[in-house]
Amino acid sequence: MTKVIELSGPPSLGRVYAKAVATSRGRRGGDLPDVRVVRKGVRVDPAALADYDRVCGFALRDELPATYLHNLAFPLQVSLFADKRYPYPLNGSVHLDNTLTQHRPVLLTEAIDLSVTAGNARPHRRGVQVDITSQAHVAGELVWEGLATYLYRGRRIEGAEPPRAAEGDAPDGPGAVWRLSGDLGRRFSAVSGDINPIHLHPLTAKAMGFPRTIVHGMWSQAAMLAGVESRLSPAYVASMSFRKPVLIPGTVRFVAQVGAPGEATQLALRDRRKDTVLVRGDVRPIS
Structure with missing residues:
Protein backbone atom coordinates (compact mmCIF):
# COMPACT_ATOMS: atom_id res chain seq x y z
CA MET A 1 0.00 0.00 0.00
CA ALA A 165 20.19 5.87 -27.01
CA ALA A 166 21.87 6.82 -30.27
CA GLU A 167 21.77 10.51 -31.08
CA GLY A 168 23.25 12.85 -33.64
CA ASP A 169 25.53 15.79 -33.09
CA ALA A 170 24.38 18.57 -30.79
CA PRO A 171 23.26 21.73 -32.62
CA ASP A 172 26.00 24.21 -33.40
CA GLY A 173 26.27 27.66 -34.92
CA PRO A 174 26.79 31.29 -33.91
CA GLY A 175 24.09 31.26 -31.23
CA ALA A 176 23.74 33.76 -28.40
CA VAL A 177 26.66 34.46 -26.07
CA TRP A 178 25.75 34.52 -22.38
CA ARG A 179 28.17 35.85 -19.77
CA LEU A 180 27.31 34.20 -16.47
CA SER A 181 28.20 36.07 -13.29
CA GLY A 182 29.80 34.43 -10.29
CA ASP A 183 26.74 35.11 -8.14
CA LEU A 184 24.28 33.42 -10.52
CA GLY A 185 24.11 30.31 -8.32
CA ARG A 186 23.22 32.37 -5.27
CA ARG A 187 20.64 34.38 -7.21
CA PHE A 188 18.97 31.24 -8.56
CA SER A 189 19.08 29.63 -5.10
CA ALA A 190 17.18 32.64 -3.77
CA VAL A 191 14.32 32.15 -6.25
CA SER A 192 14.33 28.33 -6.39
CA GLY A 193 15.13 27.26 -2.83
CA ASP A 194 17.83 24.85 -4.08
CA ILE A 195 20.63 25.57 -1.61
CA ASN A 196 23.06 22.84 -2.63
CA PRO A 197 26.50 24.22 -1.55
CA ILE A 198 28.09 23.51 -4.94
CA HIS A 199 26.03 26.40 -6.34
CA LEU A 200 26.73 28.95 -3.62
CA HIS A 201 30.45 29.52 -3.18
CA PRO A 202 33.75 28.44 -4.81
CA LEU A 203 35.09 26.96 -1.55
CA THR A 204 32.07 24.70 -0.99
CA ALA A 205 32.11 23.71 -4.66
CA LYS A 206 35.81 22.79 -4.43
CA ALA A 207 35.10 20.73 -1.32
CA MET A 208 32.69 18.70 -3.49
CA GLY A 209 35.28 18.20 -6.23
CA PHE A 210 34.50 21.06 -8.62
CA PRO A 211 37.08 23.65 -9.73
CA ARG A 212 34.70 26.49 -8.84
CA THR A 213 31.01 27.22 -8.36
CA ILE A 214 28.60 25.57 -10.82
CA VAL A 215 25.21 26.86 -11.85
CA HIS A 216 22.05 24.82 -11.24
CA GLY A 217 21.00 22.48 -14.02
CA MET A 218 17.47 23.79 -13.61
CA TRP A 219 18.67 27.33 -14.28
CA SER A 220 20.22 26.07 -17.53
CA GLN A 221 17.00 24.38 -18.59
CA ALA A 222 14.95 27.43 -17.66
CA ALA A 223 17.24 29.87 -19.47
CA MET A 224 17.31 27.69 -22.59
CA LEU A 225 13.50 27.49 -22.66
CA ALA A 226 13.31 31.24 -22.08
CA GLY A 227 15.58 31.64 -25.13
CA VAL A 228 12.91 30.04 -27.35
CA GLU A 229 9.87 31.15 -25.32
CA SER A 230 8.20 32.89 -28.26
CA ARG A 231 8.27 29.62 -30.23
CA LEU A 232 6.87 27.33 -27.53
CA SER A 233 3.56 25.62 -28.23
CA PRO A 234 0.81 25.72 -25.59
CA ALA A 235 1.57 22.02 -24.98
CA TYR A 236 5.08 20.61 -25.30
CA VAL A 237 7.74 18.25 -23.95
CA ALA A 238 11.12 19.75 -23.03
CA SER A 239 13.95 17.28 -22.40
CA MET A 240 17.43 18.24 -21.20
CA SER A 241 20.57 16.20 -20.54
CA PHE A 242 23.10 17.82 -18.24
CA ARG A 243 26.41 16.70 -19.78
CA LYS A 244 29.05 18.79 -18.00
CA PRO A 245 29.04 21.34 -15.15
CA VAL A 246 28.37 24.93 -16.17
CA LEU A 247 31.10 26.78 -14.24
CA ILE A 248 30.58 30.32 -13.00
CA PRO A 249 31.72 32.91 -13.63
CA GLY A 250 31.96 31.86 -17.26
CA THR A 251 30.81 32.44 -20.82
CA VAL A 252 28.60 30.05 -22.76
CA ARG A 253 26.96 29.94 -26.17
CA PHE A 254 23.27 29.04 -26.54
CA VAL A 255 22.32 27.45 -29.85
CA ALA A 256 18.78 26.66 -31.03
CA GLN A 257 17.96 24.88 -34.29
CA VAL A 258 14.27 25.40 -34.95
CA GLY A 259 12.54 22.43 -36.55
CA ALA A 260 9.82 22.43 -39.15
CA PRO A 261 6.24 23.00 -37.94
CA GLY A 262 5.29 20.13 -35.64
CA GLU A 263 8.91 18.97 -35.24
CA ALA A 264 11.37 19.35 -32.37
CA THR A 265 13.60 22.35 -31.79
CA GLN A 266 17.13 21.19 -30.90
CA LEU A 267 18.96 23.07 -28.13
CA ALA A 268 22.51 23.15 -26.84
CA LEU A 269 24.51 25.13 -24.30
CA ARG A 270 28.21 25.12 -25.20
CA ASP A 271 31.35 26.31 -23.46
CA ARG A 272 32.40 29.33 -25.50
CA ARG A 273 36.14 28.71 -25.22
CA LYS A 274 36.33 24.90 -25.48
CA ASP A 275 33.12 24.45 -27.55
CA THR A 276 32.21 21.41 -25.41
CA VAL A 277 28.51 20.62 -25.01
CA LEU A 278 27.40 21.39 -21.46
CA VAL A 279 23.63 20.87 -21.81
CA ARG A 280 21.82 19.19 -24.68
CA GLY A 281 18.08 19.08 -25.21
CA ASP A 282 15.02 19.54 -27.37
CA VAL A 283 11.49 20.88 -27.23
CA ARG A 284 8.74 18.92 -28.99
CA PRO A 285 5.21 20.28 -29.48
CA ILE A 286 2.28 18.12 -28.43
CA SER A 287 -0.54 18.18 -30.93
Whole structure:
Protein backbone atom coordinates (compact mmCIF):
# COMPACT_ATOMS: atom_id res chain seq x y z
CA MET A 1 0.00 0.00 0.00
CA THR A 2 1.31 3.43 -0.97
CA LYS A 3 2.38 5.58 1.97
CA VAL A 4 1.21 9.17 1.43
CA ILE A 5 3.05 12.04 3.07
CA GLU A 6 0.87 15.14 2.80
CA LEU A 7 2.48 18.51 3.42
CA SER A 8 0.16 21.17 4.79
CA GLY A 9 2.41 24.00 3.59
CA PRO A 10 5.82 24.71 2.11
CA PRO A 11 8.46 22.84 4.13
CA SER A 12 11.48 24.61 5.58
CA LEU A 13 13.72 23.57 2.72
CA GLY A 14 16.94 24.38 4.56
CA ARG A 15 15.95 22.14 7.48
CA VAL A 16 14.73 19.30 5.25
CA TYR A 17 17.81 19.55 3.02
CA ALA A 18 20.08 19.45 6.08
CA LYS A 19 18.27 16.34 7.35
CA ALA A 20 18.65 14.59 3.99
CA VAL A 21 22.37 15.41 3.87
CA ALA A 22 22.97 14.48 7.52
CA THR A 23 21.45 11.02 7.03
CA SER A 24 23.20 10.34 3.72
CA ARG A 25 25.93 8.19 5.27
CA GLY A 26 23.50 5.50 6.43
CA ARG A 27 21.77 5.13 3.06
CA ARG A 28 23.36 2.23 1.22
CA GLY A 29 20.83 1.56 -1.53
CA GLY A 30 18.08 -0.99 -1.94
CA ASP A 31 14.45 -1.10 -3.02
CA LEU A 32 12.64 2.17 -3.49
CA PRO A 33 9.79 2.82 -1.05
CA ASP A 34 6.18 3.02 -2.19
CA VAL A 35 5.85 6.59 -0.94
CA ARG A 36 4.12 9.60 -2.47
CA VAL A 37 4.65 13.14 -1.19
CA VAL A 38 1.75 15.49 -1.91
CA ARG A 39 0.82 19.11 -1.31
CA LYS A 40 -2.62 20.41 -2.27
CA GLY A 41 -3.97 23.82 -3.13
CA VAL A 42 -0.63 25.48 -3.82
CA ARG A 43 -0.94 29.17 -4.69
CA VAL A 44 1.83 31.06 -6.48
CA ASP A 45 3.15 34.34 -5.10
CA PRO A 46 3.21 36.80 -8.04
CA ALA A 47 6.29 38.57 -6.65
CA ALA A 48 8.18 35.28 -6.28
CA LEU A 49 7.27 34.30 -9.84
CA ALA A 50 8.43 37.69 -11.15
CA ASP A 51 11.79 37.30 -9.36
CA TYR A 52 12.20 33.83 -10.86
CA ASP A 53 11.32 35.07 -14.35
CA ARG A 54 13.93 37.84 -14.12
CA VAL A 55 16.75 35.50 -13.04
CA CYS A 56 15.94 32.99 -15.79
CA GLY A 57 15.05 35.40 -18.61
CA PHE A 58 11.33 34.67 -19.00
CA ALA A 59 8.88 37.40 -19.93
CA LEU A 60 6.64 38.52 -17.06
CA ARG A 61 3.30 36.85 -17.75
CA ASP A 62 0.41 35.25 -15.87
CA GLU A 63 1.42 31.78 -17.17
CA LEU A 64 3.88 29.68 -15.19
CA PRO A 65 7.01 28.50 -17.01
CA ALA A 66 7.20 24.71 -17.03
CA THR A 67 10.43 24.96 -15.05
CA TYR A 68 8.68 26.99 -12.33
CA LEU A 69 6.36 24.05 -11.70
CA HIS A 70 9.50 21.97 -11.15
CA ASN A 71 10.46 24.71 -8.69
CA LEU A 72 7.20 24.17 -6.80
CA ALA A 73 7.67 20.39 -6.76
CA PHE A 74 11.33 20.48 -5.70
CA PRO A 75 10.62 20.82 -1.94
CA LEU A 76 8.47 17.69 -2.20
CA GLN A 77 11.39 15.87 -3.84
CA VAL A 78 13.73 16.87 -1.03
CA SER A 79 11.11 15.78 1.53
CA LEU A 80 11.08 12.37 -0.16
CA PHE A 81 14.90 12.21 -0.10
CA ALA A 82 14.86 13.07 3.62
CA ASP A 83 12.38 10.29 4.46
CA LYS A 84 14.15 7.47 6.32
CA ARG A 85 12.69 4.89 3.92
CA TYR A 86 14.42 6.42 0.90
CA PRO A 87 17.55 4.28 0.41
CA TYR A 88 19.87 6.59 -1.54
CA PRO A 89 21.88 9.58 -0.24
CA LEU A 90 21.19 13.13 -1.33
CA ASN A 91 24.80 14.05 -0.63
CA GLY A 92 26.82 13.50 -3.83
CA SER A 93 23.82 12.75 -6.06
CA VAL A 94 23.90 14.09 -9.63
CA HIS A 95 20.97 15.37 -11.68
CA LEU A 96 21.50 13.68 -15.08
CA ASP A 97 18.39 14.43 -17.12
CA ASN A 98 15.17 16.38 -16.79
CA THR A 99 12.03 16.08 -18.90
CA LEU A 100 9.08 18.44 -18.45
CA THR A 101 5.69 17.90 -20.07
CA GLN A 102 3.31 20.85 -20.20
CA HIS A 103 -0.14 19.57 -21.16
CA ARG A 104 -1.55 23.08 -21.12
CA PRO A 105 -0.47 26.48 -19.78
CA VAL A 106 -0.94 26.84 -16.02
CA LEU A 107 -2.15 30.25 -14.87
CA LEU A 108 -0.82 32.22 -11.94
CA THR A 109 -4.31 32.36 -10.42
CA GLU A 110 -4.90 28.58 -10.36
CA ALA A 111 -4.64 26.37 -7.27
CA ILE A 112 -2.25 23.48 -7.93
CA ASP A 113 -2.10 20.00 -6.41
CA LEU A 114 1.42 18.54 -6.50
CA SER A 115 2.71 15.00 -6.02
CA VAL A 116 6.14 13.31 -6.16
CA THR A 117 7.13 9.63 -6.33
CA ALA A 118 10.32 7.65 -7.01
CA GLY A 119 10.73 4.63 -9.30
CA ASN A 120 12.67 2.79 -11.99
CA ALA A 121 15.94 2.24 -10.11
CA ARG A 122 18.41 0.80 -12.61
CA PRO A 123 22.15 0.34 -13.15
CA HIS A 124 24.40 3.08 -14.50
CA ARG A 125 28.08 2.69 -15.33
CA ARG A 126 28.88 4.92 -12.35
CA GLY A 127 26.23 3.76 -9.91
CA VAL A 128 22.44 3.65 -9.75
CA GLN A 129 20.00 5.98 -11.49
CA VAL A 130 16.49 6.68 -10.21
CA ASP A 131 13.56 8.52 -11.77
CA ILE A 132 11.66 11.06 -9.67
CA THR A 133 8.21 11.71 -11.13
CA SER A 134 6.36 14.91 -10.28
CA GLN A 135 2.83 15.83 -11.31
CA ALA A 136 0.66 18.93 -11.11
CA HIS A 137 -3.15 18.79 -11.24
CA VAL A 138 -5.66 21.64 -11.39
CA ALA A 139 -9.20 20.70 -10.37
CA GLY A 140 -8.35 17.06 -11.07
CA GLU A 141 -6.84 17.75 -14.51
CA LEU A 142 -3.24 16.66 -15.13
CA VAL A 143 -1.61 19.84 -16.45
CA TRP A 144 2.13 19.19 -16.00
CA GLU A 145 4.59 16.36 -15.41
CA GLY A 146 8.26 16.25 -14.56
CA LEU A 147 10.70 13.35 -14.84
CA ALA A 148 14.04 13.97 -13.12
CA THR A 149 16.75 11.29 -13.33
CA TYR A 150 19.31 11.27 -10.52
CA LEU A 151 22.57 9.33 -10.35
CA TYR A 152 23.77 7.91 -7.04
CA ARG A 153 27.46 7.33 -7.57
CA GLY A 154 29.17 4.26 -6.19
CA ARG A 155 25.96 2.35 -5.47
CA ARG A 156 25.09 -0.98 -7.05
CA ILE A 157 21.87 -2.66 -8.14
CA GLU A 158 21.16 -5.94 -9.92
CA GLY A 159 20.48 -5.91 -13.63
CA ALA A 160 22.08 -4.83 -16.89
CA GLU A 161 22.84 -1.22 -17.65
CA PRO A 162 20.32 0.09 -20.22
CA PRO A 163 21.93 0.86 -23.60
CA ARG A 164 22.51 4.50 -24.34
CA ALA A 165 20.19 5.87 -27.01
CA ALA A 166 21.87 6.82 -30.27
CA GLU A 167 21.77 10.51 -31.08
CA GLY A 168 23.25 12.85 -33.64
CA ASP A 169 25.53 15.79 -33.09
CA ALA A 170 24.38 18.57 -30.79
CA PRO A 171 23.26 21.73 -32.62
CA ASP A 172 26.00 24.21 -33.40
CA GLY A 173 26.27 27.66 -34.92
CA PRO A 174 26.79 31.29 -33.91
CA GLY A 175 24.09 31.26 -31.23
CA ALA A 176 23.74 33.76 -28.40
CA VAL A 177 26.66 34.46 -26.07
CA TRP A 178 25.75 34.52 -22.38
CA ARG A 179 28.17 35.85 -19.77
CA LEU A 180 27.31 34.20 -16.47
CA SER A 181 28.20 36.07 -13.29
CA GLY A 182 29.80 34.43 -10.29
CA ASP A 183 26.74 35.11 -8.14
CA LEU A 184 24.28 33.42 -10.52
CA GLY A 185 24.11 30.31 -8.32
CA ARG A 186 23.22 32.37 -5.27
CA ARG A 187 20.64 34.38 -7.21
CA PHE A 188 18.97 31.24 -8.56
CA SER A 189 19.08 29.63 -5.10
CA ALA A 190 17.18 32.64 -3.77
CA VAL A 191 14.32 32.15 -6.25
CA SER A 192 14.33 28.33 -6.39
CA GLY A 193 15.13 27.26 -2.83
CA ASP A 194 17.83 24.85 -4.08
CA ILE A 195 20.63 25.57 -1.61
CA ASN A 196 23.06 22.84 -2.63
CA PRO A 197 26.50 24.22 -1.55
CA ILE A 198 28.09 23.51 -4.94
CA HIS A 199 26.03 26.40 -6.34
CA LEU A 200 26.73 28.95 -3.62
CA HIS A 201 30.45 29.52 -3.18
CA PRO A 202 33.75 28.44 -4.81
CA LEU A 203 35.09 26.96 -1.55
CA THR A 204 32.07 24.70 -0.99
CA ALA A 205 32.11 23.71 -4.66
CA LYS A 206 35.81 22.79 -4.43
CA ALA A 207 35.10 20.73 -1.32
CA MET A 208 32.69 18.70 -3.49
CA GLY A 209 35.28 18.20 -6.23
CA PHE A 210 34.50 21.06 -8.62
CA PRO A 211 37.08 23.65 -9.73
CA ARG A 212 34.70 26.49 -8.84
CA THR A 213 31.01 27.22 -8.36
CA ILE A 214 28.60 25.57 -10.82
CA VAL A 215 25.21 26.86 -11.85
CA HIS A 216 22.05 24.82 -11.24
CA GLY A 217 21.00 22.48 -14.02
CA MET A 218 17.47 23.79 -13.61
CA TRP A 219 18.67 27.33 -14.28
CA SER A 220 20.22 26.07 -17.53
CA GLN A 221 17.00 24.38 -18.59
CA ALA A 222 14.95 27.43 -17.66
CA ALA A 223 17.24 29.87 -19.47
CA MET A 224 17.31 27.69 -22.59
CA LEU A 225 13.50 27.49 -22.66
CA ALA A 226 13.31 31.24 -22.08
CA GLY A 227 15.58 31.64 -25.13
CA VAL A 228 12.91 30.04 -27.35
CA GLU A 229 9.87 31.15 -25.32
CA SER A 230 8.20 32.89 -28.26
CA ARG A 231 8.27 29.62 -30.23
CA LEU A 232 6.87 27.33 -27.53
CA SER A 233 3.56 25.62 -28.23
CA PRO A 234 0.81 25.72 -25.59
CA ALA A 235 1.57 22.02 -24.98
CA TYR A 236 5.08 20.61 -25.30
CA VAL A 237 7.74 18.25 -23.95
CA ALA A 238 11.12 19.75 -23.03
CA SER A 239 13.95 17.28 -22.40
CA MET A 240 17.43 18.24 -21.20
CA SER A 241 20.57 16.20 -20.54
CA PHE A 242 23.10 17.82 -18.24
CA ARG A 243 26.41 16.70 -19.78
CA LYS A 244 29.05 18.79 -18.00
CA PRO A 245 29.04 21.34 -15.15
CA VAL A 246 28.37 24.93 -16.17
CA LEU A 247 31.10 26.78 -14.24
CA ILE A 248 30.58 30.32 -13.00
CA PRO A 249 31.72 32.91 -13.63
CA GLY A 250 31.96 31.86 -17.26
CA THR A 251 30.81 32.44 -20.82
CA VAL A 252 28.60 30.05 -22.76
CA ARG A 253 26.96 29.94 -26.17
CA PHE A 254 23.27 29.04 -26.54
CA VAL A 255 22.32 27.45 -29.85
CA ALA A 256 18.78 26.66 -31.03
CA GLN A 257 17.96 24.88 -34.29
CA VAL A 258 14.27 25.40 -34.95
CA GLY A 259 12.54 22.43 -36.55
CA ALA A 260 9.82 22.43 -39.15
CA PRO A 261 6.24 23.00 -37.94
CA GLY A 262 5.29 20.13 -35.64
CA GLU A 263 8.91 18.97 -35.24
CA ALA A 264 11.37 19.35 -32.37
CA THR A 265 13.60 22.35 -31.79
CA GLN A 266 17.13 21.19 -30.90
CA LEU A 267 18.96 23.07 -28.13
CA ALA A 268 22.51 23.15 -26.84
CA LEU A 269 24.51 25.13 -24.30
CA ARG A 270 28.21 25.12 -25.20
CA ASP A 271 31.35 26.31 -23.46
CA ARG A 272 32.40 29.33 -25.50
CA ARG A 273 36.14 28.71 -25.22
CA LYS A 274 36.33 24.90 -25.48
CA ASP A 275 33.12 24.45 -27.55
CA THR A 276 32.21 21.41 -25.41
CA VAL A 277 28.51 20.62 -25.01
CA LEU A 278 27.40 21.39 -21.46
CA VAL A 279 23.63 20.87 -21.81
CA ARG A 280 21.82 19.19 -24.68
CA GLY A 281 18.08 19.08 -25.21
CA ASP A 282 15.02 19.54 -27.37
CA VAL A 283 11.49 20.88 -27.23
CA ARG A 284 8.74 18.92 -28.99
CA PRO A 285 5.21 20.28 -29.48
CA ILE A 286 2.28 18.12 -28.43
CA SER A 287 -0.54 18.18 -30.93
